[in-house]
Amino acid sequence: MAVYKLLLLPGDGIGPEITAEAEKILDFLGEAGVASFETETGLVGGAAYDAHGVAISEEDMKLAQEADAVLLAAVGGPKWDGVPYDVRPEAGLLRLRKDLALFANLRPAICYPALAEASSLKPDLVKGLDIMIVRELTGGVYFGEPKEITDLGNGQKRAVDTQVYETYEIERIGRVAFELARKRGNRVTSSEKANVMKSGLLWREVITALHKREYSDVQLDHMLADALGMQLVRWPKQFDVIVTDNLFGDILSDVASMLTGSLGMLPSASLGAPDASGKRKAMYEPCHGSAPDIAGKEIANPIAMIGSLGMALRYSFDLPAAADAIDAAISAVLAQGLRTADIKGSAASSVSTSQMGDAIVKEL
Amino acid sequence: MAVYKLLLLPGDGIGPEITAEAEKILDFLGEAGVASFETETGLVGGAAYDAHGVAISEEDMKLAQEADAVLLAAVGGPKWDGVPYDVRPEAGLLRLRKDLALFANLRPAICYPALAEASSLKPDLVKGLDIMIVRELTGGVYFGEPKEITDLGNGQKRAVDTQVYETYEIERIGRVAFELARKRGNRVTSSEKANVMKSGLLWREVITALHKREYSDVQLDHMLADALGMQLVRWPKQFDVIVTDNLFGDILSDVASMLTGSLGMLPSASLGAPDASGKRKAMYEPCHGSAPDIAGKEIANPIAMIGSLGMALRYSFDLPAAADAIDAAISAVLAQGLRTADIKGSAASSVSTSQMGDAIVKEL
Ligand SMILES: CC(C)[C@H](C(=O)O)[C@@H](O)C(=O)O
């Protein structure tokens, strides 16, 4: 039986509660002889700040570098609103992305049929929705320099952020999108603001050339980011794979996941480039945040976290059957009517975080 | 009777058709003795490129500078996809915004009750929706330098855009938002990405200080731009006035306007700072684009254009009663069941661009 090294980073807020449910799945997979996991647990975000005064410690970064995959729950909360910028909770997340070179963020926006009614969109528009958003994650305005605030005197300051993209960064994320599309609906929509941004212009040029050169069998469209925001609301099912930059991806993937009515349910994967042996660094996280308002109440929905583990099985551990089984178990418990509070809707009652986790294990 | 100088810039696509309908309203207002308009007509976008090889000529820029207000319909279309970046249709629009110093872009997202069913959102969520998005329009990544593509050799290029904001720019747009809020629901939501952008950090700092200093009677919240994108979809009625930067405003206002089901219907105003005599430069435009696919077919919806003229009456010409009358006339023809093709829905038939314009004049 293969042994995989997994670093768990529960982080803040509801993070620890939902991580506990993912661990139940890991235990089950071990007992069932599917695979065995060597897990370590580290601190990130506010939890790391409280313990070490940083957003992630060097030791935990080392563990992350050595692991086959990282499973992170969520970071942040009002408790750390006042901490210095460089050690704010998000800095831990950003450092993991950057230092592990996780340039490809995969955010599926799927609508669980049992939850179509929970969407704020009309059910017909979202039933069966299945979009994959591929977001560039280590470049753009998140990391470009200069990035600074200068005091100009007279009570005036100037703040600067820099959006930078090089050809190779656009090419490698484009490649991820085209490869994924071939296994899905074979369509890619590339999005930028080429009408006002030079990085958008280069983005469009590089994606167009890559398509022509290597992926002309895939259907490619370009759509400005503002228009894409609109079209997501108007008629989301027109999309298959969307590829876009770090900042547009941040906003558009959140809009897309909210459309599904399944926000507490959506996982994500952040992948690096494969090395010579085909292995790639990877981090998996739910799309939702740390929800400090409900932390510790045992009512958080663990499905996105368990789904993220499912993505780890698929993309890092080459266990597609086990990943499929997890997805099927999630769909099954939802179809049975099991609901945590966030997706309760008009249901009569809801289950706790651990009841949901247990039900999924049982289904497996 | 006051005389106002208005520059009409029909631009491209459906622009000329919908401008003709706005002119009918101008004629009516003149005949009715409400106000008299001295209009000039210029070229912008692809139309200017075809005539002069630029996105707007110096003569037309001069007319814009001298006018009391500019009424622009729409620019762009696939016909000009290949023209050089500096003279692409959008450059005309951007130059008008920048050279007239129109830093405050007001984009109401309202849902006409008669059209609540046309939204992709559930009708209850949008019925009665009335949000005002205040977008900063002359700063940020649209205009910051450096903004360039550099050839690095080896087939590699680097593209750079620069997001820059200074204290005074944030303060003046914040002031517009707070002032508007006082005349509406008295609530402002300020949005940025302070968790990853220094400009977001300064934005939050400046808005917070301005609020404390001058507008503590208004309720202020901060919401990250990705979270705001989600919340717009989830529960748009939670918002009153939203204030945000140029790029976030571009995307978020498009998402918001699509929510209303009334996209072809929404006007916008772009305002400069008042001069010593209280006069401010201003440009009014529909939120929709040039819709080249339906241009020349006389089926475009002129309501956003007529609504934009209404905003001109309100914000530039101090004719609030006439502006109210236009809004009422639009609501009335909609309530009567009149529909252009874009908002036809399940209606039996639709009217042409000019039939809609005539009906609104008749209602006036
Ligand atoms: C927490 C924050 C830094 C992060 C981002 O902006 O990327 C989050 O919004 C996300 O989408 O993962």
Ligand SMILES: CC(C)[C@H](C(=O)O)[C@@H](O)C(=O)O
């Ligand atoms: C046409 C384009 C340059 C413009 C923008 O990006 O500002 C448009 O999308 C808008 O919102 O007015």
